[in-house]
Amino acid sequence: MTDTRNNLDTRERILDVAERLFMAAGYEATSMRMITGEAEVNLAAINYHFGSKEALLREVFRRRLAWLNSERLVILDELEAQAGAAALKPSQVLEAFFGTLLRMGEDPALGGMVFLRLLGRTLTDPADFIRTFFAGEYAEVIARYKRALFRSLPDVPKEEIIWRFHFMLGSMSYALAGTDMLQIVAGCEPNEASATNAEAARRLAARVMPFLLGGLRAPLPQFVDAVAQRDEAAGDAPARTVLTA
Amino acid sequence: MTDTRNNLDTRERILDVAERLFMAAGYEATSMRMITGEAEVNLAAINYHFGSKEALLREVFRRRLAWLNSERLVILDELEAQAGAAALKPSQVLEAFFGTLLRMGEDPALGGMVFLRLLGRTLTDPADFIRTFFAGEYAEVIARYKRALFRSLPDVPKEEIIWRFHFMLGSMSYALAGTDMLQIVAGCEPNEASATNAEAARRLAARVMPFLLGGLRAPLPQFVDAVAQRDEAAGDAPARTVLTA
DNA sequence: GTCTATATGTGGATAGAC
């Protein structure tokens, strides 16, 4: 805990730099020498403090996910306690799950947008040790929120809810990853999504939460044809029409 | 074009193996020796035929994306010709864009699910040469479909459509990537989504297209509060309610 | 076009002094 160099622990400094470099270049393309160089620590320090490069990546995620997923459980507990015997609304469940995540982007102490982008980019990494790690970190919170969604949508087949939970995870993950695709879609502007500050997190939240809720509550597959016919009559209008109902 | 080994060109065999290995392990974690080993070609063959490992990756994608994105443009041309002066429905635009993609998963000659998974996993890769490559490959088709969506949703702010197009790309990309998250969400079954056959592509399409359309047509952000109130009265019911309207 | 042999660099990890 004593600092021989500056106000930050060597161990913490390694984690901070690793988080940023893994985000910017990916795990495989980031060498331990790049990390120790930027962190201004000795090459051997990573193995001393973490044991291996793989263990370093796990620790980078563990310190953030431990907070995130325990916070998610606490919030869900609170919501369910308030609701008593009643089921939560889907929008409440989504707000608890994804809102908690997005709030990390506004707080640099929780990793900020750097961590959110890293998370989005790493969730699709095919490396076995990464998939295994995430499976363990997410198992409990996913199970709890899945049950909450089941209760909140009692008339929707559970299998459908499972798929849509997965699709929501995907939308969010990709949006956080912050590829250049948004800029390609948008045109040429150096877009807000590639920003890494707190304001970007808020803007993203405002845009993505309605999208997720719309997807979750979309017509069920077996009804899609019927809905298409209705939409044809209505001009396949945007959901603004809900206000006129 | 002459085969000294079997019925497949050396060049094509390299591309096929590279596609599969890049999918399974990622670009950085796949060595040229792994590729030439499985393809049973000489190590130097990659550099002879493609010039470099980076160029090999680009060619793996180019042979698939050239077909995909030109097909997308042809289909959009046909739809717009049929529609005449009328705007397309959003569902038609989505079907043309994402349906064409998903149909590749059913045809091994177009890469099948192996290519779709590779695409989903690579779209979030941070490597500069990959982002630059995708930007070029997608620019035209994205611009065309973006305009089609603008026309199909004239009352929705263009900025909102841009964001939702991006979110849809993300949902699809992540779903194709086929991480273990679906299995985590689902429970423990060796799930259908991790299958790589044509049937998996059809099942995914049936699940994801309604989700995308629901997200695209979700209430606009400024109306979310009002919709939440309506949903509260209606019990935040699933979209099955559209049938009763 | 294909192959062998090799150039040249970098990777993660560790032994052992301090």
Added chain:
DNA sequence: GTCTATCCACATATAGAC
């Protein structure tokens, strides 16, 4: 806990014979 020095496996790429 930190540092130097080093081990050794493996990477991409190429030169040049056939």
